[in-house]
């Protein structure tokens with residue numbers, strides 16, 4: 001599990017997170033919601049130590065991780081699918097996947113690639129294509145696949161469905177449902193409340209860098225509820 005206990009952080013001298021509290025339980029899907037510019041991406045960057053003046057405690061599975069380098073956090077099993085698809089444009093689909101693998105043997109790597117292809121059959125059809133020739137949706141699937149190749153214990157997705165066609169979005173939500181069934185610990189940042197409410201166990205809304213609300217899917221979707229007011233829906 002990942003806990004933020006009164007975490008403040010920012011960029012240079014500008015604070016963005018103010019004594020933020022978060023509790024992201026193991027084996028559950030948590031969400032981070034909030035209007036634009038409220039600090040969602042900054043929260044993710046702070047987990048990886050990529051912001052400045054971090055105070056408070058960030059605790060991953062009982063260990064305080066403040067001050068660790070991004071690669072150390074990654075090695076502890078945290079993988080992020082960042083905003084904007086990050087794939088190597090001049091590598092093929094398979095090469096992109098293999099590039100982030102931590103498996104020692106070729107056989108294990110190939111089994112891991114096959115598992116990604118089962119989740120995203122489109123990627124298998126394009127497996128020898130260079131990543132820059134893929135559609136935006138295929139690149140996003142590849143970005144998720146790359147994160148999964150690291151065999152994470154904790155997967156973070158920042159706006160993974162942003163700007164994608166509805167059919168592709170559905171495929172991505174289906175893949176996340178499958179990962180949930182496999183008991184991955186997941187943090188999703190997204191703007192689509194309906195699929196989030198179906199997938200998520202616990203939702204957190206941040207407002208100006210503070211936790212403003214946290215609740216269940218039913219509470220989130222209550223038409224005249226506090227969550228809807230905070231999200232401006």
Ligand SMILES: Nc1ncnc2c1ncn2[C@@H]1O[C@H](COP(=O)(O)OP(=O)(O)OP(=O)(O)O)[C@@H](O)[C@H]1O
Nearest residue numbers: 011012014016034035036037038039040041042043
């Ligand atoms: N690299 C940076 N340097 C300085 N300020 C930044 C930087 N990145 C973000 N900010 C500022 O931090 C604040 C929070 O931004 P952040 O990207 O975390 O918001 P967000 O909730 O993820 O928004 P969005 O939904 O638009 O992605 C904003 O005021 C933004 O301008």
